[in-house]
Amino acid sequence: MRVPRAVSRTAESQPAAVEAPPRYRRIAAQLKEEILAGLYPVGSLLPTEAALGRRFAASRHTVREALRLLREEGLVASRRGAGTRVVSPGEEEGAVQQVMSINDLLAFARESRLEIEAVGVVALDADAARRVELPEGSRWLGVSGVRRGREGAALCRADYWIHLDYAAVARLLPRHAGPIFPLIEDLYGERIAEVEQAIRAVPLAAADAASLGAAAGGAALEVRRTYRTAAGKVVQVTINTHPGERFAHRTTLRRLRPA
Amino acid sequence: MRVPRAVSRTAESQPAAVEAPPRYRRIAAQLKEEILAGLYPVGSLLPTEAALGRRFAASRHTVREALRLLREEGLVASRRGAGTRVVSPGEEEGAVQQVMSINDLLAFARESRLEIEAVGVVALDADAARRVELPEGSRWLGVSGVRRGREGAALCRADYWIHLDYAAVARLLPRHAGPIFPLIEDLYGERIAEVEQAIRAVPLAAADAASLGAAAGGAALEVRRTYRTAAGKVVQVTINTHPGERFAHRTTLRRLRPA
DNA sequence: ATCCGGCAAATGTACGGACATTTTTTCCTG
DNA sequence: CAGGAAAAAATGTCCGTACATTTGCCGGAT
Numbered sequence: 417m418r419v420p421r422a423v424s425r426t427a428e429s430q431p432a433a434v435e436a437p438p439r440y441r442r443i444a445a446q447l448k449e450e451i452l453a454g455l456y457p458v459g460s461l462l463p464t465e466a467a468l469g470r471r472f473a474a475s476r477h478t479v480r481e482a483l484r485l486l487r488e489e490g491l492v493a494s495r496r497g498a499g500t501r502v503v504s505p506g507e508e509e510g511a512v513q514q515v516m517s518i519n520d521l522l523a524f525a526r527e528s529r530l531e532i533e534a535v536g537v538v539a540l541d542a543d544a545a546r547r548v549e550l551p552e553g554s555r556w557l558g559v560s561g562v563r564r565g566r567e568g569a570a571l572c573r574a575d576y577w578i579h580l581d582y583a584a585v586a587r588l589l590p591r592h593a594g595p596i597f598p599l600i601e602d603l604y605g606e607r608i609a610e611v612e613q614a615i616r617a618v619p620l621a622a623a624d625a626a627s628l629g630a631a632a633g634g635a636a637l638e639v640r641r642t643y644r645t646a647a648g649k650v651v652q653v654t655i656n657t658h659p660g661e662r663f664a665h666r667t668t669l670r671r672l673r674p675a
Numbered sequence: 676m677r678v679p680r681a682v683s684r685t686a687e688s689q690p691a692a693v694e695a696p697p698r699y700r701r702i703a704a705q706l707k708e709e710i711l712a713g714l715y716p717v718g719s720l721l722p723t724e725a726a727l728g729r730r731f732a733a734s735r736h737t738v739r740e741a742l743r744l745l746r747e748e749g750l751v752a753s754r755r756g757a758g759t760r761v762v763s764p765g766e767e768e769g770a771v772q773q774v775m776s777i778n779d780l781l782a783f784a785r786e787s788r789l790e791i792e793a794v795g796v797v798a799l800d801a802d803a804a805r806r807v808e809l810p811e812g813s814r815w816l817g818v819s820g821v822r823r824g825r826e827g828a829a830l831c832r833a834d835y836w837i838h839l840d841y842a843a844v845a846r847l848l849p850r851h852a853g854p855i856f857p858l859i860e861d862l863y864g865e866r867i868a869e870v871e872q873a874i875r876a877v878p879l880a881a882a883d884a885a886s887l888g889a890a891a892g893g894a895a896l897e898v899r900r901t902y903r904t905a906a907g908k909v910v911q912v913t914i915n916t917h918p919g920e921r922f923a924h925r926t927t928l929r930r931l932r933p934a
Numbered sequence: 935a936t937c938c939g940g941c942a943a944a945t946g947t948a949c950g951g952a953c954a955t956t957t958t959t960t961c962c963t964g
Numbered sequence: 965c966a967g968g969a970a971a972a973a974a975t976g977t978c979c980g981t982a983c984a985t986t987t988g989c990c991g992g993a994t
Binding site: 464465466480483494495496497498499500 | 943944945
Binding site: 488503615616617618619634635636637638658660 | 747805874875876877878893894895896897917
């Protein structure tokens with residue numbers, strides 16, 4: 417879905433002041449870049465901790481912290497005595513979304529940045545209405561953009577349909593890179609009580625592929641969320657489109673009592 | 676994945692040596708227990724690193740590693756100068772999941788019928804190991820088939836990797852079309868405490884497409900579930916592959932208390 | 935050629951120290 | 965009493981050391 421370019425726009429967003437990250441994060445980013453560039457193909461060994469320490473003039477502690485970040489991102493796996501091996505390509509695989517609750521939705525959005533491309537009121541045609549499961553012809557504040565991770569890589573497309581009762585939230589968006597529904601909660605005193613989530617596999621549209629730096633036509637994971645108040649009113653619908661096989665939507669389900 | 680037709684099958688047991696976990700893991704477990712027991716309610720501060728070091732007679736390094744585990748588990752959040760605060764009890768999150776997840780897995784399997792095509796012991800090559808996130812070379816009881824709905828239409832491919840400790844369950848499968856893990860629970864007295872679920876979009880392989888009556892190469896939703904006991908032992912891994920855009924994986928998330 | 939044992943290499947755990955940064959508390963002044 | 969500054973408290977980063985555990989390689993024996 418492409419939200420039509422809005423006729424009127426609010427002020428452009430301004431990037432926050434960025435300070436130098438800690439050394440271990442910089443080392444991790446450098447190694448990640450080299451992994452993604454193919455310098456260390458899947459299956460190959462990274463340099464040892466000792467060698468990396470010499471290369472980056474860093475202590476073993478700092479190198480280990482960097483490697484821990486890479487492990488958490490799913491790029492490498494370390495084995496005692498055997499070294500650290502590159503286990504999977506693609507940085508998006510590390511953008512694992514641990515969605516377990518509404519609070520977790522907030523956490524994911526806080527760890528990524530929404531880069532807004534278009535904001536404007538839209539009326540849903542038949543296709544769009546079917547896709548977002550909202551009434552055909554109804555009008556919503558449309559917001560579309562790309563969600564990016566820490567190092568600026570595109571994680572997914574993010575498209576929003578916000579109920580017009582809350583359209584003034586548009587004024588806050590240029591200065592806000594995080595999740596939108598808490599803004600609505602703050603600004604209007606509404607409370608999201610329930611999120612309905614639907615996940616499916618779709619072909620990646622050419623327009624989406626271009627802005628995500630991925631190949632068009634491949635498989636993409638589409639995650640749609642419908643945010644409702646306790647009274648059942650739809651406040652917002654969000655569709656995140658993650659390209660390719662690199663992204664996995666993960667959930668951990670637990671039993672707490674005897675079955 | 677195509678499981679080779681089984682020639683012979685026996686249960687093989689490989690008892691794993693169980694050793695004491697590292698100290699930092701034990702400290703984390705103890706603190707988690709106290710958090711879940713309500714000793715530190717949501718919003719309250721844990722003891723400082725220094726205090727925990729005194730309490731557990733551990734170095735700050737060890738305490739910090741323990742706190743890192745708790746942070747990664749989403750139980751606490753640390754802020755420089757302010758301490759470590761309990762932000763979300765895992766048990767309550769788990770309660771949310773219980774409402775809709777493992778029971779939902781059973782419901783889905785009950786509403787469809789597993790048509791088994793192949794059963795046999797398989798050793799995981801590198802590709803398979805990566806796909807199911809189990810050790811390469813490890814051996815599992817492989818079961819593969821198609822899950823069909825009421826009218827017999829193919830819903831998805833269903834592939835299982837069952838720990839060889841439970842391989843005798845194979846004897847029950849010919850007369851059993853429903854979910855497999857409750858069979859294991861009944862037959863062996865094991866209890867599934869946790870299911871880790873990963874959903875991604877993949878291209879539909881030609882072999883899978885043929886048995887599902889779908890076009891090869893299109894987008895498919897791959898849902899992988901790893902079933903674990905409370906001790907963390909992997910009992911079973913399941914991959915369901917749903918063709919095309921027809922299938923949507925739906926979840927409803929609710930807030931149980933005020934934000 | 936194969937197998938086994940020993941040793942070196944490589945990561946994992948855990949101790950210690952120091953300084954930086956942020957938050958909270960305390961103290962002082964108007 | 966209120967506000968601001970300074971000090972103390974608390975976590976974050978980064979250095980170092982030592983030992984434990986596991987893996988891989990090499991050489992010798994069969």
